[in-house]
Amino acid sequence: MSVLLFTIVVLLGAFLAGLVGSMTGLGGGVIIIPLLTLVLGVDIHYAIGASIISVIATSSGSAAAYVKEGITNIRLGMFLEIATTISAIFGAVITVYINPSYIAIVFGMILLFSAAMMIRKKVDRSDNDTSGKIALWLRLNGTYPVDGSIKKYAVHNVVGGFMMMFVAGIISGLLGIGSGALKVIAMDNIMRIPFRVSTTTSNFMMGVTAAASAVVYFHRGQIDPGIAMPVTIGVLIGSTLGAKILLRTKPDKLKVVFAVVVTFLALQMIYNGMAGRL
């Protein structure tokens, strides 16, 4: 395949990945990696390097908008970044010592898990019971705007959430994805903060987490300009458009369709990993 054709195919694929990724909340990385490896036969280490760069671009781009609206809990994000950056670097360091087949299998399983998380019904368990000592000491309890008024919420189980962020960071560094699904679990279910705060704060943390592992990938030569360029530009344009469409429509039906596609991709990754073809 010539450089020109490869660039055009990857650009289109990354655009679609970014579009659907932002409309469903999955993120572009989980789609672009199967696309590069399964369809174009790119080595998974290159795919991971390109994907992590697109994660930095999309998360920083959308964090810019969320932060200005005052929804993001910056203190909570900064505190949890201690856990995610350390573990992301650890994940990025160990990824080359692991057989690519195993990485593909782990990737497939995370993909299945993300698909399940996407269609599950969410239960908001946030409250304003500010009795948690650590949350009080770290001043994590916050406010966010709802319909023009300011609502207060409390952060629970800080230790549990912090530990879960270690897992999210390792997965992010190992696979080159944002691992938003894991971060949101840590914040929704363990720390029990409101959805809008958890999704925007997870997004806020993603940029720094991805930057930490991206530096390791960069030194190792996993970030190839010929792949990273079309992937980053494509995913960023796609996800920006997706976010605009999302303001006008509720993509519930799309999510179900997309969960099926993601499940298929996940099984392909696991199958090819087991067969040793990746």
Next chain:
Amino acid sequence: MKWDGKNFFADRDVQLILGTLLRVGVITSMAVVFLGGVIYLMSSHADLVDYRAFDAGKSGMSSIVAIYQGVLHMDGAAIIQFGTLLLIFTPVARVVFSIFSFLIERDYLYVVIGLLVLVVILISLSNKLVG
């Protein structure tokens, strides 16, 4: 109730500047990547791609020195990598800025937390980790 008093408004200013910083970082770095991409395609659009096996030394673009030399010669791949580096440092710049804003707010606990995050990233900058 510290968090709905004066601190909230102080945070609002921080949020506005943070948002602008991130946006400018993404737009600038993507413009550089795009420019590099155009030059890269003009010079090597007919070459054949081969990414089937990972080869650490293949692109020759994994050190700051190599990228700097390449950018001086208007090499497309090097300009893409330079844009990528700018993008990687956008969230890092955000951490540095947050540390200063917490310092102005006299929120020393969060100055320390921010410094911790920064130190972790600085450790990752050492290429000894790659092995």
